[in-house]
Amino acid sequence: MKIGIIGTRGIPNNYGGFEQFAEYVGPALADRGHDVFVYNSSLHPYGESSWKGVKLIKKLDPENRTGAFGQFIYDLNCILDSRKRDYDIILQLGYTSSSIWSFLFPKKAIIVTNMDGLEWKRSKYSNPVKKFLKRAEKWAAVHSDYLIADSKGIQEYLMQTYQKEATFIAYGASLFNNPDENMLSSFQLAKYDYNLVLARMEPENNIEIILKGHQASHSKRKLILIGSCNNAFGSYLKNKYENENTLFLGPLYDLNLLNNLRYFSHFYFHGHSVGGTNPSLLEAMASQALIIAHENIFNKSVLGEDAFYFSSPSDIISLLNVEIRKNDFHSFLSNNDSKIKTHYSWQHITNLLENMLLEAINKRQG
Helix, strand or coil, X not given: CEEEEECCCCCCCCCCHHHHHHHHHHHHHHHCCCEEEEEEECCCCXXXXXXXXXXXXXXXXXXXXXCCHHHHHHHHHHHHHHCCCCCCEEEEECCCCCHHHHHHCCCCCEEEEECCCCHHHCCCCCHHHHHHHXXXXXXXXXXXXXXXXXXXXXXXXXXXXXXXCEEECCCCECCCCCCCHHHHHHHCCCCCCEEEEECCCCHHHCHHHHHHHXXXXXXXXXXXXXXXXCCHHHHHHHHHHXXXXXXXXXXXXXXXXXXXXXXXXXXXXXXXXXXXXXXXXXXXXXXXXXEEXXXXXXXXXXXXXXXXXXXXXXXXXXXXXXXXXXHHHHHHHHHHHHXXXXXXXXXXXXXXXXXXXXXXXXXXCC
8 A cells, every 4th residue: 555644743753642653654654565654843863864664754844933823734735746646545634724735635635534632622722712622523533434432432523423333443562671770860769669640731631630649749749740841721720830849841752761661650640531542541551560450431431440530639649648559450560561461562453554544445445
Protein backbone atom coordinates (compact mmCIF):
# COMPACT_ATOMS: atom_id res chain seq x y z
CA MET A 1 0.00 0.00 0.00
CA LYS A 2 1.01 3.59 -0.54
CA ILE A 3 -0.01 5.38 2.67
CA GLY A 4 0.05 9.08 3.52
CA ILE A 5 -0.24 10.02 7.20
CA ILE A 6 -1.46 13.55 7.94
CA GLY A 7 -2.66 15.38 11.05
CA THR A 8 0.56 15.31 13.07
CA ARG A 9 3.30 17.85 13.60
CA GLY A 10 5.68 15.17 12.41
CA ILE A 11 8.09 12.45 13.48
CA PRO A 12 10.19 11.69 15.39
CA ASN A 13 7.74 12.69 18.09
CA ASN A 14 8.37 15.83 20.10
CA TYR A 15 4.78 16.80 20.74
CA GLY A 16 2.01 14.34 21.62
CA GLY A 17 -0.09 11.23 21.17
CA PHE A 18 -0.75 11.19 17.43
CA GLU A 19 2.93 11.90 16.75
CA GLN A 20 3.77 8.94 18.98
CA PHE A 21 1.31 6.78 17.05
CA ALA A 22 2.86 7.81 13.71
CA GLU A 23 6.37 7.33 15.08
CA TYR A 24 5.68 3.67 15.83
CA VAL A 25 3.21 2.48 13.20
CA GLY A 26 4.86 4.38 10.31
CA PRO A 27 8.20 2.52 10.49
CA ALA A 28 6.41 -0.74 11.35
CA LEU A 29 4.28 -0.53 8.20
CA ALA A 30 7.36 0.45 6.16
CA ASP A 31 9.17 -2.63 7.51
CA ARG A 32 6.32 -4.74 6.15
CA GLY A 33 6.90 -3.43 2.65
CA HIS A 34 4.40 -0.58 2.47
CA ASP A 35 5.31 2.82 1.04
CA VAL A 36 4.71 5.20 3.96
CA PHE A 37 4.79 9.00 3.93
CA VAL A 38 4.38 11.22 7.00
CA TYR A 39 3.77 14.95 6.74
CA ASN A 40 6.03 17.06 8.97
CA SER A 41 5.56 20.65 10.00
CA SER A 42 8.16 23.08 8.67
CA LEU A 43 8.69 23.95 12.36
CA HIS A 44 9.75 20.39 13.21
CA PRO A 45 13.44 20.30 14.19
CA TYR A 46 14.25 17.07 12.30
CA GLY A 47 15.71 18.01 8.94
CA GLU A 48 16.20 14.75 7.03
CA SER A 49 13.90 13.52 4.26
CA SER A 50 13.30 10.08 5.81
CA TRP A 51 13.22 8.42 9.20
CA LYS A 52 13.37 4.67 9.86
CA GLY A 53 12.16 3.85 6.36
CA VAL A 54 9.36 6.45 6.35
CA LYS A 55 9.48 9.25 3.77
CA LEU A 56 8.95 12.68 5.32
CA ILE A 57 7.25 15.57 3.53
CA LYS A 58 7.76 18.99 5.13
CA LYS A 59 5.03 21.53 4.50
CA LEU A 60 4.75 25.14 5.54
CA ASP A 61 3.35 25.63 9.05
CA PRO A 62 2.93 29.30 10.06
CA GLU A 63 1.70 28.54 13.60
CA ASN A 64 4.68 30.36 15.14
CA ARG A 65 3.49 33.57 13.43
CA THR A 66 -0.30 33.19 13.32
CA GLY A 67 -1.06 31.10 16.40
CA ALA A 68 -3.57 28.23 16.25
CA PHE A 69 -4.89 29.36 12.84
CA GLY A 70 -1.56 28.26 11.39
CA GLN A 71 -2.57 24.64 11.96
CA PHE A 72 -5.44 25.06 9.47
CA ILE A 73 -2.97 26.38 6.88
CA TYR A 74 -0.52 23.56 7.59
CA ASP A 75 -3.23 20.90 7.18
CA LEU A 76 -4.43 22.58 3.98
CA ASN A 77 -0.89 22.46 2.60
CA CYS A 78 -0.63 18.77 3.46
CA ILE A 79 -3.98 17.91 1.83
CA LEU A 80 -3.15 19.86 -1.33
CA ASP A 81 0.14 17.98 -1.57
CA SER A 82 -1.66 14.65 -1.10
CA ARG A 83 -3.56 15.30 -4.34
CA LYS A 84 -0.27 14.84 -6.23
CA ARG A 85 0.89 11.61 -4.55
CA ASP A 86 -1.50 8.90 -5.78
CA TYR A 87 -1.97 7.40 -2.31
CA ASP A 88 -4.02 4.26 -1.80
CA ILE A 89 -4.77 5.32 1.78
CA ILE A 90 -4.73 8.66 3.57
CA LEU A 91 -4.61 8.09 7.31
CA GLN A 92 -5.88 11.25 8.99
CA LEU A 93 -4.93 11.46 12.67
CA GLY A 94 -7.48 13.78 14.26
CA TYR A 95 -9.77 16.27 12.58
CA THR A 96 -9.57 19.55 14.51
CA SER A 97 -7.93 21.64 11.79
CA SER A 98 -8.18 19.32 8.78
CA SER A 99 -11.80 18.21 8.35
CA ILE A 100 -12.80 21.69 7.15
CA TRP A 101 -10.78 20.82 4.03
CA SER A 102 -12.42 17.39 3.55
CA PHE A 103 -13.74 18.34 0.11
CA LEU A 104 -10.14 18.72 -1.13
CA PHE A 105 -9.00 15.18 -0.39
CA PRO A 106 -8.09 13.20 -3.55
CA LYS A 107 -11.07 11.16 -4.71
CA LYS A 108 -9.05 8.04 -5.50
CA ALA A 109 -7.59 7.67 -2.02
CA ILE A 110 -9.43 5.90 0.79
CA ILE A 111 -9.76 8.33 3.71
CA VAL A 112 -9.36 6.71 7.13
CA THR A 113 -9.71 9.02 10.14
CA ASN A 114 -8.69 8.35 13.72
CA MET A 115 -11.34 10.38 15.50
CA ASP A 116 -9.37 11.13 18.69
CA GLY A 117 -11.38 12.19 21.74
CA LEU A 118 -14.34 14.49 22.23
CA GLU A 119 -12.41 17.66 21.48
CA TRP A 120 -15.47 19.90 21.79
CA LYS A 121 -15.79 18.94 25.46
CA ARG A 122 -12.45 20.45 26.44
CA SER A 123 -13.06 23.18 28.98
CA LYS A 124 -10.20 25.33 27.69
CA TYR A 125 -12.25 26.23 24.60
CA SER A 126 -14.82 29.04 24.36
CA ASN A 127 -18.39 28.21 23.34
CA PRO A 128 -17.92 29.36 19.70
CA VAL A 129 -14.81 27.17 19.41
CA LYS A 130 -16.66 24.22 20.95
CA LYS A 131 -19.44 24.64 18.36
CA PHE A 132 -16.89 24.67 15.57
CA LEU A 133 -15.16 21.54 16.92
CA LYS A 134 -18.49 19.71 17.12
CA ARG A 135 -19.10 20.60 13.47
CA ALA A 136 -15.55 19.60 12.54
CA GLU A 137 -16.15 16.24 14.21
CA LYS A 138 -19.27 15.75 12.08
CA TRP A 139 -17.41 16.68 8.88
CA ALA A 140 -14.73 14.11 9.65
CA ALA A 141 -17.24 11.41 10.57
CA VAL A 142 -19.39 11.97 7.50
CA HIS A 143 -16.70 12.54 4.87
CA SER A 144 -14.28 9.76 5.86
CA ASP A 145 -14.57 6.35 4.25
CA TYR A 146 -13.58 4.59 7.47
CA LEU A 147 -13.27 5.65 11.11
CA ILE A 148 -10.93 4.55 13.88
CA ALA A 149 -11.82 4.93 17.55
CA ASP A 150 -9.07 4.60 20.12
CA SER A 151 -11.47 3.59 22.91
CA LYS A 152 -14.69 1.62 23.25
CA GLY A 153 -16.39 4.73 24.62
CA ILE A 154 -15.57 6.75 21.50
CA GLN A 155 -16.62 3.81 19.31
CA GLU A 156 -20.05 3.71 20.97
CA TYR A 157 -20.38 7.51 20.78
CA LEU A 158 -19.70 7.56 17.02
CA MET A 159 -22.31 4.88 16.39
CA GLN A 160 -24.92 6.62 18.53
CA THR A 161 -24.23 10.10 17.15
CA TYR A 162 -23.49 9.44 13.46
CA GLN A 163 -24.74 5.87 12.96
CA LYS A 164 -21.30 5.03 11.66
CA GLU A 165 -19.15 2.08 12.63
CA ALA A 166 -15.61 2.72 13.83
CA THR A 167 -12.86 0.16 14.17
CA PHE A 168 -11.39 0.02 17.67
CA ILE A 169 -7.63 0.54 17.45
CA ALA A 170 -6.00 1.95 20.56
CA TYR A 171 -2.59 3.49 21.02
CA GLY A 172 0.31 1.22 21.87
CA ALA A 173 3.16 1.03 24.35
CA SER A 174 6.37 -0.91 24.85
CA LEU A 175 7.10 -2.69 28.11
CA PHE A 176 9.85 -1.01 30.12
CA ASN A 177 12.24 -3.60 31.50
CA ASN A 178 15.49 -1.71 32.10
CA PRO A 179 15.06 0.59 35.11
CA ASP A 180 18.07 2.62 36.15
CA GLU A 181 17.85 4.30 39.53
CA ASN A 182 20.78 6.56 38.62
CA MET A 183 18.49 8.43 36.20
CA LEU A 184 16.85 10.07 39.22
CA SER A 185 20.01 11.73 40.48
CA SER A 186 19.82 14.79 38.22
CA PHE A 187 16.47 15.66 39.85
CA GLN A 188 17.63 14.88 43.41
CA LEU A 189 14.90 12.25 43.70
CA ALA A 190 14.93 8.94 45.56
CA LYS A 191 13.05 5.89 44.33
CA TYR A 192 9.45 5.57 45.53
CA ASP A 193 9.77 8.84 47.44
CA TYR A 194 7.85 11.06 45.02
CA ASN A 195 4.52 11.12 43.18
CA LEU A 196 4.29 11.98 39.49
CA VAL A 197 2.02 13.81 37.04
CA LEU A 198 2.81 13.77 33.32
CA ALA A 199 0.30 15.79 31.30
CA ARG A 200 -0.46 18.93 29.39
CA MET A 201 -1.43 21.68 31.79
CA GLU A 202 -5.09 21.89 30.82
CA PRO A 203 -8.24 22.00 33.02
CA GLU A 204 -9.73 18.75 31.72
CA ASN A 205 -6.65 16.86 32.94
CA ASN A 206 -7.78 17.61 36.51
CA ILE A 207 -4.32 18.73 37.59
CA GLU A 208 -5.63 21.32 40.03
CA ILE A 209 -7.67 18.65 41.82
CA ILE A 210 -4.48 16.59 42.17
CA LEU A 211 -2.52 19.60 43.44
CA LYS A 212 -5.20 20.57 45.96
CA GLY A 213 -5.47 17.02 47.29
CA HIS A 214 -1.73 16.49 47.44
CA GLN A 215 -1.02 19.73 49.28
CA ALA A 216 -3.88 19.20 51.74
CA SER A 217 -2.71 15.67 52.61
CA HIS A 218 -0.13 14.65 55.20
CA SER A 219 2.14 13.21 52.51
CA LYS A 220 5.81 14.14 52.81
CA ARG A 221 6.54 12.89 49.30
CA LYS A 222 7.25 15.44 46.59
CA LEU A 223 4.82 15.90 43.73
CA ILE A 224 6.63 16.13 40.40
CA LEU A 225 4.77 17.62 37.43
CA ILE A 226 6.08 17.19 33.87
CA GLY A 227 4.51 19.25 31.08
CA SER A 228 4.77 22.68 29.55
CA CYS A 229 3.46 25.60 31.61
CA ASN A 230 3.59 28.04 28.69
CA ASN A 231 -0.18 28.45 28.47
CA ALA A 232 -2.30 30.61 30.79
CA PHE A 233 -3.59 27.70 32.86
CA GLY A 234 -0.11 26.22 33.27
CA SER A 235 1.25 29.58 34.43
CA TYR A 236 -1.63 29.89 36.91
CA LEU A 237 -0.96 26.43 38.36
CA LYS A 238 2.77 27.01 38.68
CA ASN A 239 2.38 30.44 40.28
CA LYS A 240 -0.22 29.22 42.77
CA TYR A 241 1.03 25.77 43.74
CA GLU A 242 4.79 25.47 43.21
CA ASN A 243 6.79 25.11 46.42
CA GLU A 244 9.67 23.02 47.75
CA ASN A 245 7.44 19.94 47.80
CA THR A 246 5.65 20.58 44.48
CA LEU A 247 7.99 20.85 41.51
CA PHE A 248 7.11 21.78 37.92
CA LEU A 249 9.87 20.38 35.67
CA GLY A 250 8.46 21.58 32.34
CA PRO A 251 8.29 19.34 29.24
CA LEU A 252 10.54 16.29 28.89
CA TYR A 253 10.64 14.09 25.77
CA ASP A 254 13.39 11.54 26.55
CA LEU A 255 11.32 8.34 26.70
CA ASN A 256 13.92 6.40 28.70
CA LEU A 257 14.07 9.17 31.30
CA LEU A 258 10.27 9.40 31.48
CA ASN A 259 9.94 5.63 31.86
CA ASN A 260 12.41 5.65 34.75
CA LEU A 261 10.56 8.50 36.44
CA ARG A 262 7.32 6.57 36.07
CA TYR A 263 8.84 3.28 37.23
CA PHE A 264 10.38 4.69 40.41
CA SER A 265 7.40 6.88 41.39
CA HIS A 266 5.33 5.98 44.43
CA PHE A 267 2.07 7.00 42.75
CA TYR A 268 1.45 8.04 39.17
CA PHE A 269 -1.52 10.41 38.82
CA HIS A 270 -3.47 10.25 35.55
CA GLY A 271 -6.10 12.99 35.47
CA HIS A 272 -7.17 12.92 31.81
CA SER A 273 -10.95 12.96 31.44
CA VAL A 274 -11.65 13.85 27.78
CA GLY A 275 -10.67 11.52 24.97
CA GLY A 276 -9.96 7.89 24.40
CA THR A 277 -7.08 5.62 25.31
CA ASN A 278 -4.34 8.00 26.39
CA PRO A 279 -0.74 7.17 25.38
CA SER A 280 0.74 8.42 28.66
CA LEU A 281 -1.58 6.10 30.59
CA LEU A 282 -0.42 3.09 28.57
CA GLU A 283 3.21 4.08 29.09
CA ALA A 284 2.63 4.36 32.84
CA MET A 285 1.13 0.85 32.83
CA ALA A 286 4.07 -0.41 30.76
CA SER A 287 6.47 1.15 33.29
CA GLN A 288 4.85 -0.66 36.23
CA ALA A 289 3.61 2.54 37.83
CA LEU A 290 1.03 2.35 40.60
CA ILE A 291 -1.75 4.50 39.15
CA ILE A 292 -4.33 6.84 40.66
CA ALA A 293 -6.61 7.78 37.75
CA HIS A 294 -9.52 10.15 37.32
CA GLU A 295 -12.72 8.13 37.47
CA ASN A 296 -14.28 8.14 33.99
CA ILE A 297 -15.29 5.65 31.30
CA PHE A 298 -12.13 6.13 29.27
CA ASN A 299 -9.69 5.38 32.09
CA LYS A 300 -11.80 2.59 33.61
CA SER A 301 -12.13 0.80 30.26
CA VAL A 302 -8.33 0.49 30.17
CA LEU A 303 -7.41 0.04 33.83
CA GLY A 304 -10.45 -1.82 35.14
CA GLU A 305 -9.88 -2.79 38.78
CA ASP A 306 -6.11 -2.42 38.58
CA ALA A 307 -5.81 1.17 39.77
CA PHE A 308 -7.06 3.61 42.38
CA TYR A 309 -9.52 6.31 41.30
CA PHE A 310 -10.32 9.89 42.25
CA SER A 311 -12.92 12.48 41.37
CA SER A 312 -12.24 15.11 44.05
CA PRO A 313 -9.38 16.40 46.24
CA SER A 314 -10.83 14.49 49.19
CA ASP A 315 -10.38 11.20 47.30
CA ILE A 316 -6.71 12.01 46.86
CA ILE A 317 -6.31 13.07 50.48
CA SER A 318 -7.80 9.74 51.61
CA LEU A 319 -5.39 7.74 49.44
CA LEU A 320 -2.31 9.73 50.42
CA ASN A 321 -3.06 9.65 54.14
CA VAL A 322 -2.95 5.84 54.18
CA GLU A 323 0.46 4.20 53.82
CA ILE A 324 0.28 2.20 50.60
CA ARG A 325 3.30 0.29 49.29
CA LYS A 326 3.73 -0.75 45.68
CA ASN A 327 4.64 -4.29 46.68
CA ASP A 328 1.26 -4.70 48.36
CA PHE A 329 -0.43 -4.14 45.00
CA HIS A 330 1.74 -6.31 42.81
CA SER A 331 -1.43 -7.71 41.17
CA PHE A 332 -2.23 -4.21 39.82
CA LEU A 333 1.21 -4.00 38.23
CA SER A 334 1.27 -7.51 36.78
CA ASN A 335 -2.28 -7.26 35.42
CA ASN A 336 -1.51 -3.95 33.69
CA ASP A 337 1.69 -5.48 32.34
CA SER A 338 -0.35 -8.31 30.84
CA LYS A 339 -2.77 -5.84 29.23
CA ILE A 340 0.10 -4.10 27.46
CA LYS A 341 1.41 -7.43 26.14
CA THR A 342 -2.01 -8.65 25.02
CA HIS A 343 -3.94 -5.59 23.88
CA TYR A 344 -1.60 -2.62 23.55
CA SER A 345 1.72 -3.80 22.15
CA TRP A 346 2.81 -1.84 19.08
CA GLN A 347 3.00 -5.06 17.08
CA HIS A 348 -0.63 -5.82 17.92
CA ILE A 349 -1.74 -2.27 17.11
CA THR A 350 0.14 -2.35 13.80
CA ASN A 351 -1.46 -5.71 12.94
CA LEU A 352 -4.93 -4.28 13.56
CA LEU A 353 -4.25 -1.17 11.50
CA GLU A 354 -2.63 -3.03 8.60
CA ASN A 355 -5.49 -5.54 8.44
CA MET A 356 -8.06 -2.74 8.46
CA LEU A 357 -6.33 -0.84 5.65
CA LEU A 358 -5.87 -3.95 3.49
CA GLU A 359 -9.53 -4.87 3.99
CA ALA A 360 -10.57 -1.36 2.94
CA ILE A 361 -8.55 -1.66 -0.29
CA ASN A 362 -9.90 -5.14 -1.00
CA LYS A 363 -13.49 -3.89 -0.60
CA ARG A 364 -12.89 -1.03 -2.99
CA GLN A 365 -11.37 -3.38 -5.55
CA GLY A 366 -14.40 -5.63 -5.25
